[in-house]
Amino acid sequence: MSRLLALAVLAAVAPPFTAPLQAQAIPERPEELRFAPSTFEPPPVDGLRFELRNGLPVYVVPDRGLPLVDVVLALPVGDRNEGRGEDGLASMTAAMARRGGAGDLGPGQLDDEIDALGARIQASSSWGRTVLVLDTGSESLDRGLELLASILFEPRFDGERLEQAKENLRVSLLAEADDPRAVLDREWLRLVHGPDSKRSRRLTEASVAAFERGVLARFHRRHWRPDRAVIAVSGDIDAGQLVARLDELFGGWEAAVSESAGAAEAAGKDAGQVGRPDDGSPGNEESEASPNVAASTPGWRTIDREGPQAAIAIGHRGAVFDTWDDSDRWALMLLTEILDGPGAVSRLRSRLQLEEGLTYRVLTWFDLDVVSAASISARGQGGGEFRVFLETAPETAATAAAVVLEELRRLRRDEVPENEIATARQSLLARVPLLFDRAEAVAGRYAEDELLGRPHEYWAVYRERLLAVTGADIRRAARRFIDPEGVAVVVVGDAASG
Amino acid sequence: MKPVGALALLLVAATAAAAARPLEPAHFTLDNGMTFLVVERPGRPLVAAVWTVRAGSASDPAGRRGLAHVVEHLLYAGSRTIGTGDWEKEAPLLRRWERLYEQSVRQGAMARGLDRVEQRLAALQRPGAYSGVYTREGALGIDAVTRHDSTTFQTLVPKEKVELWFWMESDRLLEPVFRGFRRELAVVEQERRQRIDSSPAGVWFERFDAAYWGAGHPYAHSPGGEPSEVARLLPAAARSHFETHYRPGRLVAVLVGDLSPERARALAERYFGRLGGGGRARGGGTGEAESVEKVEEVAGPALESLEGLCACRSQVEIRYPTVPFEAGGDAVALDVLAGLLNSRSGRLYRDLVVGESRVAFAASAEHVSRRLGGYFAVRIEAGEGVGGEELIPAWDRLLGRLRTARADDAELERVRRQLLTDSWRQLEQDAGLAQRLAAAEVLGGWRQSTEWLDAAAEVSADDLARVIDRYLRPADRAVLSLTRTGGSEP
Numbered sequence: 001m002s003r004l005l006a007l008a009v010l011a012a013v014a015p016p017f018t019a020p021l022q023a024q025a026i027p028e029r030p031e032e033l034r035f036a037p038s039t040f041e042p043p044p045v046d047g048l049r050f051e052l053r054n055g056l057p058v059y060v061v062p063d064r065g066l067p068l069v070d071v072v073l074a075l076p077v078g079d080r081n082e083g084r085g086e087d088g089l090a091s092m093t094a095a096m097a098r099r100g101g102a103g104d105l106g107p108g109q110l111d112d113e114i115d116a117l118g119a120r121i122q123a124s125s126s127w128g129r130t131v132l133v134l135d136t137g138s139e140s141l142d143r144g145l146e147l148l149a150s151i152l153f154e155p156r157f158d159g160e161r162l163e164q165a166k167e168n169l170r171v172s173l174l175a176e177a178d179d180p181r182a183v184l185d186r187e188w189l190r191l192v193h194g195p196d197s198k199r200s201r202r203l204t205e206a207s208v209a210a211f212e213r214g215v216l217a218r219f220h221r222r223h224w225r226p227d228r229a230v231i232a233v234s235g236d237i238d239a240g241q242l243v244a245r246l247d248e249l250f251g252g253w254e255a256a257v258s259e260s261a262g263a264a265e266a267a268g269k270d271a272g273q274v275g276r277p278d279d280g281s282p283g284n285e286e287s288e289a290s291p292n293v294a295a296s297t298p299g300w301r302t303i304d305r306e307g308p309q310a311a312i313a314i315g316h317r318g319a320v321f322d323t324w325d326d327s328d329r330w331a332l333m334l335l336t337e338i339l340d341g342p343g344a345v346s347r348l349r350s351r352l353q354l355e356e357g358l359t360y361r362v363l364t365w366f367d368l369d370v371v372s373a374a375s376i377s378a379r380g381q382g383g384g385e386f387r388v389f390l391e392t393a394p395e396t397a398a399t400a401a402a403v404v405l406e407e408l409r410r411l412r413r414d415e416v417p418e419n420e421i422a423t424a425r426q427s428l429l430a431r432v433p434l435l436f437d438r439a440e441a442v443a444g445r446y447a448e449d450e451l452l453g454r455p456h457e458y459w460a461v462y463r464e465r466l467l468a469v470t471g472a473d474i475r476r477a478a479r480r481f482i483d484p485e486g487v488a489v490v491v492v493g494d495a496a497s498g
Numbered sequence: 499m500k501p502v503g504a505l506a507l508l509l510v511a512a513t514a515a516a517a518a519r520p521l522e523p524a525h526f527t528l529d530n531g532m533t534f535l536v537v538e539r540p541g542r543p544l545v546a547a548v549w550t551v552r553a554g555s556a557s558d559p560a561g562r563r564g565l566a567h568v569v570e571h572l573l574y575a576g577s578r579t580i581g582t583g584d585w586e587k588e589a590p591l592l593r594r595w596e597r598l599y600e601q602s603v604r605q606g607a608m609a610r611g612l613d614r615v616e617q618r619l620a621a622l623q624r625p626g627a628y629s630g631v632y633t634r635e636g637a638l639g640i641d642a643v644t645r646h647d648s649t650t651f652q653t654l655v656p657k658e659k660v661e662l663w664f665w666m667e668s669d670r671l672l673e674p675v676f677r678g679f680r681r682e683l684a685v686v687e688q689e690r691r692q693r694i695d696s697s698p699a700g701v702w703f704e705r706f707d708a709a710y711w712g713a714g715h716p717y718a719h720s721p722g723g724e725p726s727e728v729a730r731l732l733p734a735a736a737r738s739h740f741e742t743h744y745r746p747g748r749l750v751a752v753l754v755g756d757l758s759p760e761r762a763r764a765l766a767e768r769y770f771g772r773l774g775g776g777g778r779a780r781g782g783g784t785g786e787a788e789s790v791e792k793v794e795e796v797a798g799p800a801l802e803s804l805e806g807l808c809a810c811r812s813q814v815e816i817r818y819p820t821v822p823f824e825a826g827g828d829a830v831a832l833d834v835l836a837g838l839l840n841s842r843s844g845r846l847y848r849d850l851v852v853g854e855s856r857v858a859f860a861a862s863a864e865h866v867s868r869r870l871g872g873y874f875a876v877r878i879e880a881g882e883g884v885g886g887e888e889l890i891p892a893w894d895r896l897l898g899r900l901r902t903a904r905a906d907d908a909e910l911e912r913v914r915r916q917l918l919t920d921s922w923r924q925l926e927q928d929a930g931l932a933q934r935l936a937a938a939e940v941l942g943g944w945r946q947s948t949e950w951l952d953a954a955a956e957v958s959a960d961d962l963a964r965v966i967d968r969y970l971r972p973a974d975r976a977v978l979s980l981t982r983t984g985g986s987e988p
Contacts, residue, residue: 030665033661035635114842115842115912178698342638353685354625357688360688361692426633427636430636433543436543
């Protein structure tokens, strides 16, 4: 049968696409469904940014749908600003600012006021940022903002509450020793970053003992400053009125000129900055072409612990770039997605769960920090971490770890086929709307850009850059930033079964 | 920074009033009985789509605890269209595999030839294909959860591609194929270890559920089930569970996003309208469906207490039996009581965590109300240097003060304000709202969520005193006491 004839026959027996009654027929396969092209673009940032009289940037995204307002104030301050012997101080300062009373209000009064508004105020700190969040009904916004300002400017760090918090931290430390995941975390970070790195230091009895009221107040005075801080507000607000009120409350916040803060300030310019001068940095010996991502102490370590499940972490230091628009950075985003994205594209999930049923969940994390060129050359080590975490039965721990290493080698050896890249790209692009899906997300995302030094244009080129990445690019990035022979593998589990 | 003043204030007040109006989702039921709720939210890039079946682990038959959860997993294995390279070739092999597998489980040893059939199946099957179709089209958040009274499947799908959700979900409900059965049992086992077994306290809470409800009670086992019974499950049992429970009349779908109710209805009729009243090729069977709906007579909780040593903080959970879920009456008063005890200005924190005579690292209260019964739970974890035996007396003293020093107006107002603001927060996220509406619909109608709020606003100090007297009675409680074991104190 000629091809033309075959087409004619098909047309005769399969007219559903033209017959009006069957226009609504259900296609045989989902791939046959035709969709309008996605129209999603991140909303424009124009008109969202305001500045208070002290230069503090405020991103405002009104949404009158519900009588709620979210206010986020972020400072580029965190664990990385802690000195020796100050482990956990940034987090403790944030926690006690909220819990220890503020201004005229004692701790109990502050809690009462916040709760009576039906509001929530939280303060927390991580590696590179401290965040204060006010989440309130709009009718309580004004008082909520006053309380937020009071916590920011005049925390009392009540001594009795501090002692109670320290008691609780000691109890938590004990629980941490019981928790295999916490044990794994601690040990793996130590191997990856070295025992003296800030990245691997964790709270200890000694550091808890060092949390004195004066120490917290000093950290607060020195680091909670408007330099490079940002505010994001979303919800049931009028932008003009809100900014005027913020200006009254936060516009007079000045960068205190304090004694020894100068050096720290210079070093802290980048929110994603890593390391510090006294980290024992060897300087810029490492060639920029092949950054050393290997763990400080590569190798395999088993921590014997009875239990039905073994927890495993595999990996090394993360990647560091001096620009957000580095082609290897885009390639690594796709690589991470291919290795273990949340969709079905994940190679690790396919191997470990779908083929072998070895694990319920694999979690992969690849830090792709961006810092200034000066900080890169001054750094002694990579930024964050590249880590694969999974849990499996103790007797299959070795098999599972071998699968992970095999997949890492494969990324360096073989080019990823285009169809796999396409799926990963689609999956990454699909998550962009989620980053901007509500007013709160939009305000937060653009404020975060400013906090991190990430240009807003990043979102405009996001799609185009991911589309440009090829299999060769991914393999090149894998060879530069993944080092299967330099990984630290830690297994916490029953060694007898392993 | 223009001065705006009074006008803006008025505006704020007006919008607050508007938003305080009860949520009104579009609501329709297909001819086959499947219910849909649609909340249109223009401008949202993704549609949050969930569907729930009114059956969870409480429906697990005796000896098959964990069945509902396993079926939840198997529903991701695809259909005759998705997940296979060639259904015509796969179908007879699957039947053969099933016979051999049943034989293996009965004999307790691998039947001859099972391996070979599995290899041939592996060449035909496409694990992960179901999620793969979604992922390639940019869908996210593909997840499912089995609870005691319901099982829920969630997807976030780009608004332009919402028809894909209708295609995929109706397809797997129409003709699911439970492939990869053995592997899925292994994954379920891993999930259990990760969620429960790897937490020392987790194992105890599971045992406490069994002791509290008593053997044979539908809530006595966790949705994850019993490992030894899960390991012996057969594909036929899974199919039977699916056929009994996954009928259109027992399904509720909720869509929240940039989708009009009219379009949702047209798509729902076209796609889910394909499901027969009793599922395709299974006839109407309404009588049977009703018998499934009927609330079975269940015994009250056994109220057995439990003590144990645990590599965890010393802690207690005190449970008082209450009432099943209801958007009014004592059930709501008990919810408000939990609010009175919780939060930083609540009685638990003030008395037990930071007070003069503090004993606790943390403390919380919760009113758990399900379809077949409820309980009021208080959890207290011991503070530094506090023995587990001090926790119950501390709670009893607090309870005594609760009886004598009744809730004052300021306290009640605080709780009302918190509940109201919380209810708005729950409307903020599309996926969360979809889940909540589905859960409320399963428990007796989505309006329950707004009625509950109205009822909560009416709860008085007298109501609280009444439910404290009626339910929080020392004679009617069960206690889990865990004492920290090992070298370290406390």
